[in-house]
Amino acid sequence: MNPLIALIIIGVVFIILVGKNKKKHIKREPSLFNENTGQIKALENELTIEQKTTYKYKKIDRIVSPAERSFLGVLNAILDDDIIILTKVRVADALTPLPTNDRSLWQRAFNSISSKHFDFVLCKSDDLSIICAVELNDKSHNNADRQDRDDFLRSACSGAGLPLIEVPAKNGYVLQEVTDLLKPYIENIATTQADISCDKCGSPMILRVSKKGSNVGRQFYGCTNYPSCRNIRDIEHKLIEL
Numbered sequence: 001m002n003p004l005i006a007l008i009i010i011g012v013v014f015i016i017l018v019g020k021n022k023k024k025h026i027k028r029e030p031s032l033f034n035e036n037t038g039q040i041k042a043l044e045n046e047l048t049i050e051q052k053t054t055y056k057y058k059k060i061d062r063i064v065s066p067a068e069r070s071f072l073g074v075l076n077a078i079l080d081d082d083i084i085i086l087t088k089v090r091v092a093d094a095l096t097p098l099p100t101n102d103r104s105l106w107q108r109a110f111n112s113i114s115s116k117h118f119d120f121v122l123c124k125s126d127d128l129s130i131i132c133a134v135e136l137n138d139k140s141h142n143n144a145d146r147q148d149r150d151d152f153l154r155s156a157c158s159g160a161g162l163p164l165i166e167v168p169a170k171n172g173y174v175l176q177e178v179t180d181l182l183k184p185y186i187e188n189i190a191t192t193q194a195d196i197s198c199d200k201c202g203s204p205m206i207l208r209v210s211k212k213g214s215n216v217g218r219q220f221y222g223c224t225n226y227p228s229c230r231n232i233r234d235i236e237h238k239l240i241e242l
């Protein structure tokens with residue numbers, strides 16, 4: 001055999017073998033997900049036990065941004081007590097990758113959602129079953145990396161049948177616009193916005209239905225600035241006034 005051809009063959013075989021070893025090496029990497037317990041295993045880059053007992057942390061003052069807090073007030077104003085609003089919910093707590101025989105692929109699919117969060121998730125208050133996710137989109141969503149994230153979340157939610165409602169962040173919200181976005185997914189949503197203003201803070205008031213206490217089932221007007229303003233008006237009183 002021509003020595004040059006032999007050398008080329010040896011080179012090709014070597015490259016193939018090295019490639020296979022690399023693949024094996026990737027497969028041998030430990031999974032962060034313990035399939036027996038369903039828990040995430042401790043990361044190898046965590047603090048040591050000694051460091052954990054001495055390292056100090058600082059409390060973060062607020063769990064959401066002022067814009068998110070403002071929008072939470074709008075959701076609170078629109079939604080009744082039979083809906084619970086959760087904030088900063090990990091995507092992997094609302095979605096899970098479909099099972100596959102390719103464990104490496106499953107792991108990568110899980111990793112793709114394990115550190116992402118929905119701004120809000122709306123659940124039924126009786127069993128916390130998930131109704132929909134709500135994303136408040138501020139200007140940062142125009143960045144290229146953010147758009148990739150948003151596109152991925154849209155397709156993941158769509159494939160899983162989880163409604164994802166995207167609301168542009170604003171300084172002020174028209175309640176009826178937000179109500180219209182939520183209406184397809186939430187029964188008994190308040191659809192009537194009163195044309196009256198709160199006599200304590202000037203915010204608009206909306207028609208709500210009392211869900212508990214001696215007045216259960218009774219309609220009343222609630223301030224949309226709730227919970228900062230807890231002013232309510234009796235509906236009969238309002239009708240007499242008109």
Ligand SMILES: [Zn+2]
Pocket residue numbers: 198199200201202203223224225229230231
């Ligand atoms: Zn008010």
